[in-house]
Amino acid sequence: xxxxxxxxxxxxxxxxxxxxxxxxxxxxxxxxxxxxxxxxxxxxxxxxxxxxxxxxxxxxxxxxxxxxxxxxxxxxxxxxxxxxxxxxxxxxxxxxxxxxxxxxxxxxxxxxxxxxxxxxxxxxxxxxxxxxxxxxxxxxxxxxxxxxxxxxxxxxxxxxxxxxxxxxxxxxxxxxxxxxxxxxxxxxxxxxxxxxxxxxxxxxxxxxxxxxxxxxxxxxxxxxxxxxxxxxxxxxxxxxxxxxxxxxxxxxxxxxxxxxxxxxxxxxxxxxxxxxxxxxxxxxxxxxxxxxxxxxxxxxxxxxxxxxxxxxxxxxx
Amino acid sequence: xxxxxxxxxxxxxxxxxxxxxxxxxxxxxxxxxxxxxxxxxxxxxxxxxxxxxxxxxxxxxxxxxxxxxxxxxxxxxxxxxxxxxxxxxxxxxxxxxxxxxxxxxxxxxxxxxxxxxxxxxxxxxxxxxxxxxxxxxxxxxxxxxxxxxxxxxxxxxxxxxxxxxxxxxxxxxxxxxxxxxxxxxxxxxxxxxxxxxxxxxxxxxxxxxxxxxxxxxxxxxxxxxxxxxxxxxxxxxxxxxxxxxxxxxxxx
Numbered sequence: 277x278x279x280x281x282x283x284x285x286x287x288x289x290x291x292x293x294x295x296x297x298x299x300x301x302x303x304x305x306x307x308x309x310x311x312x313x314x315x316x317x318x319x320x321x322x323x324x325x326x327x328x329x330x331x332x333x334x335x336x337x338x339x340x341x342x343x344x345x346x347x348x349x350x351x352x353x354x355x356x357x358x359x360x361x362x363x364x365x366x367x368x369x370x371x372x373x374x375x376x377x378x379x380x381x382x383x384x385x386x387x388x389x390x391x392x393x394x395x396x397x398x399x400x401x402x403x404x405x406x407x408x409x410x411x412x413x414x415x416x417x418x419x420x421x422x423x424x425x426x427x428x429x430x431x432x433x434x435x436x437x438x439x440x441x442x443x444x445x446x447x448x449x450x451x452x453x454x455x456x457x458x459x460x461x462x463x464x465x466x467x468x469x470x471x472x473x474x475x476x477x478x479x480x481x482x483x484x485x486x487x488x489x490x491x492x493x494x495x496x497x498x499x500x501x502x503x504x505x506x507x508x509x510x511x512x513x514x515x516x517x518x519x520x521x522x523x524x525x526x527x528x529x530x531x532x533x534x535x536x537x538x539x540x541x542x543x544x545x546x547x548x549x550x551x552x553x554x555x556x557x558x559x560x561x562x563x564x565x566x567x568x569x570x571x572x573x574x575x576x577x578x579x580x581x582x583x584x585x586x587x588x589x590x591x592x593x
Numbered sequence: 594x595x596x597x598x599x600x601x602x603x604x605x606x607x608x609x610x611x612x613x614x615x616x617x618x619x620x621x622x623x624x625x626x627x628x629x630x631x632x633x634x635x636x637x638x639x640x641x642x643x644x645x646x647x648x649x650x651x652x653x654x655x656x657x658x659x660x661x662x663x664x665x666x667x668x669x670x671x672x673x674x675x676x677x678x679x680x681x682x683x684x685x686x687x688x689x690x691x692x693x694x695x696x697x698x699x700x701x702x703x704x705x706x707x708x709x710x711x712x713x714x715x716x717x718x719x720x721x722x723x724x725x726x727x728x729x730x731x732x733x734x735x736x737x738x739x740x741x742x743x744x745x746x747x748x749x750x751x752x753x754x755x756x757x758x759x760x761x762x763x764x765x766x767x768x769x770x771x772x773x774x775x776x777x778x779x780x781x782x783x784x785x786x787x788x789x790x791x792x793x794x795x796x797x798x799x800x801x802x803x804x805x806x807x808x809x810x811x812x813x814x815x816x817x818x819x820x821x822x823x824x825x826x827x828x829x830x831x832x833x834x835x836x837x838x839x840x841x842x843x844x845x
Contacts, residue, residue, distance in 0.1 A: 346757075347728065371732055373747045378719040378731070387684060387805035390715045406811065411618075414810040422805075426622045454728040455759045463752035471750050473843075485735075493733050499845070516736075517770050518752025523606050524628060524769045525709065532844040543606050549814060553842045554835065556820060567818075571837060573830050574818030583831035591835050592845060 278363030279307040280397065281352065282330060283376060284321065285368040286313060289323040294472050295368055296328045296433035297425050302366050303329030303436050305397035310360050311440075312336050314352055314376070316343045316573035320408070322442050329436035334360065335444040340452045347453025348533050350379025351364030355447035357421055366395060369425040370471070381423040389415055390425035391527070393550060401422075408523055408546030424445025427550075428471050429529045463518065468523065473502035475532045476548070478521055482559075482577065489515060492536060495585040499592065504528070522547035534584075536577040541545065557581070594701030594761075594830035596637040596646045597694050599721065600630040600663050602656035603711040605611055615810050620679070620721050624655065624664050628729030629706025632767035637704050639772065640738065643761045644701070645669040647733035649693050651676060651686045657790055664785035671790040672697060680712055682804025685719030685795075692798045694725065700762050702743075707766035714810075715832065722764035 280302045291313070304311050305436050306428065314336045322333045329490035336342075338352040353376055357365060366378065366512035367373045369391040381522050392402040393412070406413040418422070477496045479489055489503065496503045496557050502541060505515035505523050521528055523543035533551035538544060540556065540563060549568075555574040558579050566572040573580055602611065608622035623709070626634070637646045648663050648671040651657050660671040674689040678745065696699060703725065705718040715731075723727030736745035738761070745757040748768055795802055821837075823830045838845045 319767075351686045373746070374715055375731060378716040379729075382723040383715065385684065385726075387682065388716055389806060391713065401706050404713065406712055406808075407604065407610045407816075408606055408713075409814055410809050411612065412814055413808050414812075415714070416807050416809055417805060418807075419805040455730055455757055457755050457759050459756040460749075461746070461756060463753045468788075469751040485755040516752060518748070520769075532838065532842075541607075546606070553838070554817065565820065567819050568840065569820045570817060571834060572822045574822060574824050575827055575830055575832055579827035580831060583827040584834065586828070587831040587835040591832075591839065 280309050280360045281357055281360065281362035282309060282311045282367040283365060283367030283373060284311050284313045284317045285370050285373045286319055287372070289315065289317060289319055290317060291324065292472070293433070294428050295350050296364055296430065298368050299325060299328035299330055299430040300434045301395060301426055301431040303362065308332055310334055310362060312353060312356050314349050315340055316341050316580055319429060322440055324479045326438055326440035327435050327436060328433055330440045332439065333440050333442045336447060337444065338447045344457040345453045346375055346379065346455050346457065347447045349376050350383055351449035353380040354383040354445035355449065359445060363421055364400065365421065366397070367425055369427050374425055377423050377425050386417050386421040387417045388423035388425065389417060389428050392424055393427055393430045395424055408543065408592045410546070411550045411590055414553070427527070427529060428521070435562065468500060468502040470502045470504050470519065470528055473528070473530050474532045475499050475501035476504050476521070476528055477501050477534045477536065478504035478506060478538060479509055479514050479515070480506040480537040480539065483509060483514055486514045490529055490579045495581050495588065498585055498588040503518045506544055534579055535565055538565055539563050540568060558568050594640055595644050595698055596636040596641045597644060597649055597667065597700045597703045598630070598633045599690055599703065599705040600634065600659065600818050601706070601709045602652040602659035603627045606710055612811055612813060616680070616808050617790040618811065624659055626659050627706050629708060629767060629835055631753060632769065633704035633706055633765070634663050634666050634668060634772045635772045635774040636767060638734065640702060645670065647697065648795055649667050649690050650674070651681065651689045653677070653679065654792070660790050661734045662777070664788045665782045666742060667773055670788050673790055673792050675792055676795045676802060680803065680808045681802060682806040683714040684718040684720055685800060685802060685804040686707065687717050688800050689795055689798055690721050691724030692800065699723070703727065703764040705764065705766050707768045718766045720762050724755055725764065727762050727764050728759050729764040729766070730759060732768050733765050734768050734770040736765065750810070757810060780784055810844065
């Protein structure tokens with residue numbers, strides 16, 4: 277019986293809270309729960325990870341710098357999997373996490389299912405969206421090593437207590453890879469990132485301009501929400517593609533999703549239907565979103581959203 | 594540059610998926626080129642510079658219709674590895690694509706969509722790269738090629754991007770923003786009917802269709818049903834909503 281590896285998503289030398297849900301997902305599995313922290317520099321995260329059930333924290337480096345070398349990251353993870361007798365690797369389905377898991381899985385010819393919504397760590401079965409969230413598929417994985425990527429916020433983190441040991445592991449990856457990250461273009465933004473936000477407020481084409489998104493941002497700021505947009509709003513030039521929720525945009529699972537002037541097309545639902553609670557604000561009583569959401573507010577978003585901002589301030593402030 | 598573009602035959606994103614039995618669905622809906630693969634086809638047409646753009650697809654024989662759509666965009670010809678199942682594991686699909694490409698020619702670049710919209714695997718291109726011994730970059734939203742090198746922008750969370758340098762040949766997973774896929778014109782659609790699509794049964798490639806992942810059940814995603822409607826003037830609706838979110842839904 278092997279161990280469970282938990283691939284930690286390190287961003288700018290930090291371990292974000294979204295990782296802890298992945299630890300919880302792994303905690304009920306058999307064997308050691310080994311966190312793999314792939315980074316050139318050590319990351320102080322043992323105290324936080326052991327609280328959720330990690331039993332060993334491994335700082336993974338390679339015989340070449342890894343931070344700017346995605347191929348070295350994939351190979352180092354594959355080497356760590358072999359070295360620590362890991363038979364199931366779980367990780368977070370962020371852009372970086374998906375890339376690392378797909379590289380490691382390809383390296384080991386191991387099966388991988390990414391962006392799962394639920395999993396049974398011992399049975400090696402997962403539940404995953406198919407057809408853009410229209411159906412849920414149950415999938416079984418077989419093999420000496422299996423890789424499972426978990427959608428952000430899909431598993432709620434639960435503290436489990438316990439102590440972890442710490443060690444480091446330098447993988448031999450056979451020199452520098454062929455893919456080099458030369459620069460990271462950061463979008464400096466005060467707003468919360470869509471895929472990890474607990475609350476998301478999105479606007480559709482009926483916002484009528486990029487400037488009008490300001491009313492959503494004001495509301496979002498009060499509750500620490502992220503602001504998103506529908507494809508129609510993005511295609512009209514009111515918001516960048518990075519803000520798009522839906523089929524060809526981001527898939528999100530917040531606790532609360534508030535769609536403002538969103539009609540509720542299938543392709544939009546594809547990106548947000550696993551939200552815990554969905555609110556639709558629309559002036560059209562026949563908008564499709566009202567037939568597939570939790571709360572519907574029938575009104576003009578230009579009046580309702582500022583009123584909502586005020587209500588949030590008064591009732592939560 | 595000889596370009597290989599991997600495409601998948603998938604139900605139109607607006608199609609209703611009606612399940613039949615535990616893992617099948619009504620396939621009489623309209624099928625299309627996987628939307629992310631359209632970016633790959635468009636990019637391939639731009640990069641080929643007069644050289645061939647060869648489509649590679651793993652699918653049922655019905656995938657010929659989808660390959661015709663991509664041929665109508667301007668691709669030269671197609672290779673279709675035929676399988677009996679709609680859902681095959683990405684490891685098997687990748688092996689089939691690798692063997693089909695290797696038997697056909699030397700790729701200058703291999704372009705794929707970053708994921709399919711039916712099984713949403715997000716990894717076949719990584720396995721293709723491993724099989725071909727090439728580097729791979731996914732979530733590619735911008736790309737420029739000069740002096741045998743690609744400078745790539747890869748999309749991260751929150752709109753940030755990684756700038757990546759990689760030598761050709763390379764396998765690319767394309768995403769939205771890379772380009773605007775063209776709409777075929779009628780003469781191109783007619784021309785596409787005469788283009789070659791070579792069908793290769795999976796078994797002829799010596800590949801076992803059974804992979805290491807298996808879909809054991811499909812079910813329709815639960816619907817929420819009609820909303821609890823809130824009406825009135827703006828401020829009273831807003832107040833009522835916030836109260837419901839705090840006390841009933843307990844999400845604030």
